[in-house]
Amino acid sequence: MSVSIISRAQWGAQPWDGTPASVALSQRTEFFVHYDGATHISRTGNAIPRAIDEQHHRQGWAGIGYNFVVSQAGEIFEGRGWTMQGAHCPGHNVSGIGVQVAIGGDQEPSEAALAACRALYDEACRRTGRTLAKKGHKDGYATLCPGGPLYAWVRDGMPAKGYEPAPGGTAPADGTPARYQVTINGLSYGYGAEGDHVTAVGRALVAKGHGDAYEVGPGPKWTDADTLNYAAFQRSLGYSGADADGVPGETSLRALLGTLPGTTTTAAKAKAPAFPGRDKFRPGAVNSHVTRLGRQLVKKGYGRHYRQGPGPRWTEADRLNCEAFQRAQGWRGADADGYPGPETWRRLFA
Numbered sequence: 001m002s003v004s005i006i007s008r009a010q011w012g013a014q015p016w017d018g019t020p021a022s023v024a025l026s027q028r029t030e031f032f033v034h035y036d037g038a039t040h041i042s043r044t045g046n047a048i049p050r051a052i053d054e055q056h057h058r059q060g061w062a063g064i065g066y067n068f069v070v071s072q073a074g075e076i077f078e079g080r081g082w083t084m085q086g087a088h089c090p091g092h093n094v095s096g097i098g099v100q101v102a103i104g105g106d107q108e109p110s111e112a113a114l115a116a117c118r119a120l121y122d123e124a125c126r127r128t129g130r131t132l133a134k135k136g137h138k139d140g141y142a143t144l145c146p147g148g149p150l151y152a153w154v155r156d157g158m159p160a161k162g163y164e165p166a167p168g169g170t171a172p173a174d175g176t177p178a179r180y181q182v183t184i185n186g187l188s189y190g191y192g193a194e195g196d197h198v199t200a201v202g203r204a205l206v207a208k209g210h211g212d213a214y215e216v217g218p219g220p221k222w223t224d225a226d227t228l229n230y231a232a233f234q235r236s237l238g239y240s241g242a243d244a245d246g247v248p249g250e251t252s253l254r255a256l257l258g259t260l261p262g263t264t265t266t267a268a269k270a271k272a273p274a275f276p277g278r279d280k281f282r283p284g285a286v287n288s289h290v291t292r293l294g295r296q297l298v299k300k301g302y303g304r305h306y307r308q309g310p311g312p313r314w315t316e317a318d319r320l321n322c323e324a325f326q327r328a329q330g331w332r333g334a335d336a337d338g339y340p341g342p343e344t345w346r347r348l349f350a
């Protein structure tokens, strides 16, 4: 399976408190599997990494400490990613890439979660050019983590049903183009991704003089040639190492296309909703406009106070997130009280 990673921006990560240190891929030798702790996890989707991020911020850390988090649905959420030092196992945060499978107690990991975790492991081996040691948290630190079922799985060699390891083993020679995908604004990029937006990237690469790897013109299916050309473009922006692996990030994609294609921009422009009135956003208010406001705040990166996804009941988290958005407009005092008026609404949906 390919590795499709949900970016921090997409799941609504809070900004780092200070910047975690960088770690070169050459320093990685281990892969640590974690669970969440003693309690079963019922959260799903973006709420999973957001809850961890919130907790790790509260502990005084820079933010979410795992390199990646995997859900029972098989989603992979970016935490510290490939290049940042994690905070997941004392003494092993430089040498080890830490991945949490979001389960707790005696909860059984799903096949989807195990396949996603295994795919991350193989991608980590591919990137580092070596076979990383497979470990559970308790192999590096006195703890119950990652719990019975997951630890047994690690000791078994991390098998995953229906999962085909990359041909040639888990650590292909250096120079193999990256073969994973990212999703930006609802569109996939990277090896195997398909669509008109892929052709558009290829054409833009050619236009910028980075079309050398194409033997035939760019097309709607993302191939190794797209990855190689995109890597050349990333290097032209000054990126190196894993940042220039040929798989787009939001910054490079915007630099290439001048805009980010996808759902957010077009949908928001097409129908900015009319302001529904101040009375809809008050303590005790329950209505769909509150949900809509919350979702838009998350989309714009102002979701840090939500412990659970935004909903129809107006809460203090809504007010705090809205206040953060208002303050980001340069407003102060009564203009940044966290209660939206027409101008907040207009700018939020602009």
Ligand SMILES: [Zn+2]
Pocket: 033, 034, 035, 088, 137, 143, 145, 146
């Ligand atoms: Zn752990």
